Amino acid sequence: MENVLRTYYQKHREQIDRFDGLLVNNTVLERGLVIAPVIVAANTAQNGLILGLSFILITFFGVLLASFVPKKLPYAIRVILYVVLACLLYIPVSYLMNLMFPDSVYKVGIFLPLLVTNSLIVTKTETRFLKMKRLNMMLDVFCHTVGFFLVIVTVGMLREIFGNGSFFGNELNMPGKIYAFMLPFGGFIVLGFLAAAVQRFRIYLHGGETDQKKGGNR
Amino acid sequence: MTWLEFTTTFFGKMFLYALIAMFTENTIFSRALGASTSLWIIRKKYRIFAFGMIMTIITTLSAVAVYYLLPYVQKLDSSSYILPLVYIGVIAVVYIVMLFVTHRLPLKNKDMMLMFIHRCAFNCAVLGALLLSTEYKLELPGFIGFGIGTGFGFTLATYLTYIAYGRLNSKAVPKAFRGFPITLFYIGILSLAIYGMIGHELPV
Secondary structure, three states, X not given: OOOHHHHHHXXXXXXHHHHOOOOOOOOOOOOOOOOXXXXXXXXXXXXXXXXXXXHHHHHHHHHHHHOOOOOOOOHHHHHHHHHHHHHHHHHHHHHHHHHHOXXXXXXXXXXXXXXXXXXXXXXXXXXXXXXXXXXXXXXXXHHHHHHHHHHHHHHHHHHHHHHHOEEOOEEOOOOOOOHHHHOHHHHHHHHHHXXXXXXXXXHXXXXXXXXXXXXXXX | OXXXXXXXXXXXXXXXXXXXXXXXXXXXXXXXXXXXXXXXXXXXXXXXXXXXXXHHHHHHHHHHHHHHHHHHHHOOOOHHHHHHHHHHHHHHHHHHHHHHHHHHOOOOOHHHHHHHHHHHHOXXXXXXXXXXXXXXXXXXXXXXXXXXXXXHHHHHHHHHHHHHHHHHOOOOOOOOOOOHHHXXXXXXXXXXXXXXXXXXXXXX
């Protein structure tokens, strides 16, 4: 009974792996990429929401536009163009975030502009996404960005609940607060536990062995 | 102000900001900037000090250029929206110059150095150092010192993680926590230790 999920996964592995960016091959939890905003800025659910939404918009459209950059250009020029495209996308995205969250955007500080140099745009565009057909690539980038969104909002919610005793700014009357959760220390610890949970799940799915070739930081 | 006074003040400020960037504002322990790159270097067993040196050069050169460009950018309407674009432009120029110079130099490990430059230029630690220097409204010695300190701080933090990485990957650690998860715990504990060491206290 306990192996039902594993058997199902192994039977339909090819189809399920198309969506692996959501959890099993998650940008943050498995690959250890783009962890700075999660660890430092996502200490409230709203901060997580702002950064998560911005990340989806900048990265999804950034990689999509990058797929039109001619491959004949030298690698260094291509990478510069990818980041410049992300910077151009940053302008409407930050404007949109200022409209949606006028009192909160300043709280994420430098971590919003820093999304333009995230690893999915700078390195994974070349090493992963552009090796796929465009539709598959769009699905893969979408899963990776949504995976990041889910992680950053979850981390933000957990840190806000335990560190500040509130949820989206509403007091929860918690018996105690662990202030250290609001510091980068809390981000490292919460992310460490989530990464361990995903690693355990991956070991279960793969029947006791982790996939070393795919592994990000093992 | 005499030349001697100017020099001592300039280098004194630069040294002070380098120390701040290395310890109190450490790129990895305080802001987790470049943490994934740091883990990548350790995992691949690349040369930490060579990578740190390249990061220091790129950050410092970009910081000087940004300092002189900043007054012109800040005159523009909505300058905060185009700031990343300007900074990326500066980093891109430094990146191309570094690649060009490295190609010309008779280096032993040229391929490795070129790979380090590719990996380092658009790292969030570099852009983060420039954005932080701007946010703190630093003067020229501050920009230079912060750039140098960021590179040195990155190297120090990477080395401290490297020392423990073998143990963090040993079979003594449960499979679920081995590698990346326990490394996050380790960096987190170090970050809290440094937070306390520089004089902060947690509210009771």
